[in-house]
Structure formats: structure tokens, C-alpha cells
Amino acid sequence: MNLTLLKSIQGKKKELDKLRPLPVAIVDKLREQFYLEWTYNSNAIEGNTLSLQETDLVLRQGITIGNKSLREHFEVINHKEGIDHIEKIIKKKTSISLNLIREIHGIILKNIDDEEAGVFRRTNVRITGATHIPPSAAKVYNLVDELVEWYYINNKKLSIPELAAWFHYKLVFIHPFIDGNGRTARLLMNLILMQEGFPPAVILHLDRKKYYRVLREADNGKTSGFLDFVGKSIERSLIIYLNSIRTDSPKNKQGYITLKEATKYCDYSLEYLSLLARTGKLSAVKFNRNWMTTIQAIETYLEEVSPKNE
Known part of the structure; x- marks a missing residue:
């Protein structure tokens, strides 16, 4: 390792x-x-x-x-x-x-x-x-x-x-x-x-x-x-x-952020990110009633769905 x-x-x-x-x-x-x-x-x-x-x-x-x-x-x-x-x-x-x-x-x-x-x-x-x-x-x-x-x-x-x-x-x-x-x-x-x-x-x-x-x-x-x-x-x-x-x-690259904050790091809406989280397509966890993700998870998802990875 x-x-x-x-x-x-x-x-x-x-x-x-x-x-x-x-x-x-x-x-x-x-x-x-x-x-x-x-x-x-x-x-x-x-x-x-x-x-x-x-x-x-x-x-x-x-x-x-x-x-x-x-x-x-x-x-x-x-x-x-x-x-x-x-x-x-x-x-x-x-x-x-x-x-x-x-x-x-x-x-x-x-x-x-x-x-x-x-x-x-x-x-x-x-x-x-x-x-x-x-x-x-x-x-x-x-x-x-x-x-x-x-x-x-x-x-x-x-x-x-x-x-x-x-x-x-x-x-x-x-x-x-x-x-x-x-x-x-x-x-x-x-x-x-x-x-x-x-x-x-x-x-x-x-x-x-x-x-x-x-x-x-x-x-x-x-x-x-x-x-x-x-x-x-x-x-x-x-x-x-x-x-x-x-x-x-601190909310660094590895720390968890809200989906609303996550919209700053991609072109997706809050509603679409929520759908991705609920369906397990975006790495996210639920704290109380709110879905949280990381900048790294957003970057990983964007990489997965990019045309070059099709």
C-alpha cells in the first residue's frame, strides 16, 4: 500500500x-x-x-x-x-x-x-x-x-x-x-x-x-x-x-459538504444531486435528514460519466 x-x-x-x-x-x-x-x-x-x-x-x-x-x-x-x-x-x-x-x-x-x-x-x-x-x-x-x-x-x-x-x-x-x-x-x-x-x-x-x-x-x-x-x-x-x-x-477536499454546496463544483442542480445520492450513483451519506458528499466524490462521479470513460 x-x-x-x-x-x-x-x-x-x-x-x-x-x-x-x-x-x-x-x-x-x-x-x-x-x-x-x-x-x-x-x-x-x-x-x-x-x-x-x-x-x-x-x-x-x-x-x-x-x-x-x-x-x-x-x-x-x-x-x-x-x-x-x-x-x-x-x-x-x-x-x-x-x-x-x-x-x-x-x-x-x-x-x-x-x-x-x-x-x-x-x-x-x-x-x-x-x-x-x-x-x-x-x-x-x-x-x-x-x-x-x-x-x-x-x-x-x-x-x-x-x-x-x-x-x-x-x-x-x-x-x-x-x-x-x-x-x-x-x-x-x-x-x-x-x-x-x-x-x-x-x-x-x-x-x-x-x-x-x-x-x-x-x-x-x-x-x-x-x-x-x-x-x-x-x-x-x-x-x-x-x-x-x-x-x-474544516470543509476541505476530503470533508463532507451539503449537496447545495456541491452544486458549486459541478453543473448539476441540487435536485439532480439529491437523485444521484438517493440512487447510490453519487457517494454520499445522510446526516440526520440531509445528504452530504465530498468534493472528491463529485470529481469521481464526473470522471465516471465523462465521454472518455464510456
Whole structure:
């Protein structure tokens, strides 16, 4: 991971730790917002078509969204259950193990594919659009076992952000399950982070193309892009926490600004920015009743929709 980025992450983490114990009401609100955003984005990356608002309705009110598949509803419910399970693991201080990985995957595929839920794949697979061919099914058990061993060997050698990012990449590289590998890897990545007091890192659906690109680059031996990509997601979450807790924080490029202020940095109206935020197309968080974003998020969105990226 880029040393400057890593130092920035570690500095923000120390700053957050100095503010502990954090205000309960703010933490509860942040947790609620993060878990919604995490669930929406992780599922959307894998092709789930429920919007951020629809995901919220499914989670909070148990509403069935018309013209959406039952599978998509279960993906939302299961992912939130996976997050809840991670919180229990952290409270119980349960160690990461081969069985724990299967346990989390079992939750992800519950009521979707019960036969494959929590079961290492028994057939060889190819990943659509990727040059990497996952290891043969016969090697999966031993490779995951080796990954767990690698985790404990490197637990004190690597920084937590690097450890979490590497674990994510190595699990996806093995591709131990028929389906649900990405969601499982992102849950485990955040388990490693949250165990050490980091907020969860949310990989945004908006960044899906870049996410897959840096994964492909890592498959070809260029892992720095993926590590930095995850690092920036970790830093983003720390910024959100710090800006929520420190009411006197300066509104710099990384700080959160209102959507009204954001209109100064693009040609979009307040109403259109609000629509982008509600649909998850613009990276934004809701503080009380107001959507907040960053200048960096606006610049990222503009870059994504520019003609050269079509």
C-alpha cells in the first residue's frame, strides 16, 4: 500500500481513537447508515438491481419491491444478517478459521442456493471477463486452510489495512465458492478491520469498473493498485466518522459538504444531486435528514460519466 496513503489512514485512525468513547447516538446513526450503504453497494457490485432506497425499505420495513426477484430480496436480507453475524464474532472475539469463512458464506447464500451455501465448490470454474482461472476444486480446501495460516503469520507483520486488503484479494483469487465470493471476501475484509476498531470500508458500486480493473491487475502481479483502492475506501470511512464526530472539522477536499454546496463544483442542480445520492450513483451519506458528499466524490462521479470513460 502506498506509504503516504497508509500514513494518512493510520493518522486518522489515531485521531478517531483519541475521541473514544464515541457519542453513542452518533455511532448508532453511523452504523445504521454504513450498514445500509455497505449492503446496497456490495450487492449492486454483483448485479443486484435494488436501489439504495429499495434496499432500505426491504431492511427496515420488510417490504417486497415489485418487479424485483426473490433472490435480490434475499441477497439484501442475507447480507445484513452477515453483518450482524460479524458483530457477534467481534463481541465473542472468535478467531478467523476455515469454518468461520464457510459459516459467513452460508449466510450469504441462505434461501438462495442452500445446497451450495457454506460449501467449497466441487467443480472447476471460470470467471466471466477475467483472465485469471481459479485453482482446481481439488485444491480449494487446502488453499483456504493456507490462507487462514497466512493470516495468523502476517497478523502482526502487516498493518491492519494491508492485512484486510490482502485477505480480500487472496480469497477472491482462490474463488472457493460457486457463488458469493465477492460478498464473502468484503465481509471478511471488514471483519479484520472492525476487530481493530476501524469503521467498515465500503467499496462503492460507482467504483465497480475500477474495482474489477485493479483486481485484474493484481491477478497479473500488479497488486499495488488494488491495495491502494481498498486503502482509499478505508480512509473514506474514517473521514466520515471524523467529520460526524468533530463538529468543528474544516470543509476541505476530503470533508463532507451539503449537496447545495456541491452544486458549486459541478453543473448539476441540487435536485439532480439529491437523485444521484438517493440512487447510490453519487457517494454520499445522510446526516440526520440531509445528504452530504465530498468534493472528491463529485470529481469521481464526473470522471465516471465523462465521454472518455464510456
